[in-house]
Amino acid sequence: MEEKKKRWERTYHGQGWKWEASYVDSDNRFSLNMELKTNTPCISFPVWNGMAQYEEFYWLEDEEYHLFLHDRDALWAFVRRCKKREMDDRLMYHPGSSRGWAN
Structure with missing residues (x-):
């Protein structure tokens, strides 16, 4: 019998995902989200690598x-x-070599 994996240990592909923010903290620049297609919760926040800003997503258990x-x-x-970066095992997408930093 296959051992149940934690949500962040599973493989996901992000094409066609639709996110809904359940809570947004604009002062601290993060949101608590639910992916509507799979009912998968996560948090996200913007990061900057010196050239571009992008979003990092971290899986949550229900x-x-x-x-x-x-x-x-x-x-x-x-x-x-x-x-x-203490919870990198929860990253939805592992960033490349020029990973940004959150402020």
Whole structure:
């Protein structure tokens, strides 16, 4: 029997995804999102690599998503860890050699 993988260990292809922001923090520049096609939660925030700005997405488990909807302190603590690159195992897309930094 195949062991159940955590959401961020699975392989996904992003073509045709549609995101809906469940919560947006414009001061700290991040959002809590739900992908509508697969019901997959994540957080995202912009990063800058000196040439371009792009978005990094980090997978969440369903339990985390529901916690973060109601506990903004827990959400912000998770986002800070992502911005410090402590949660890179959760990255939806692994960036290339010129990875940017969040502000």
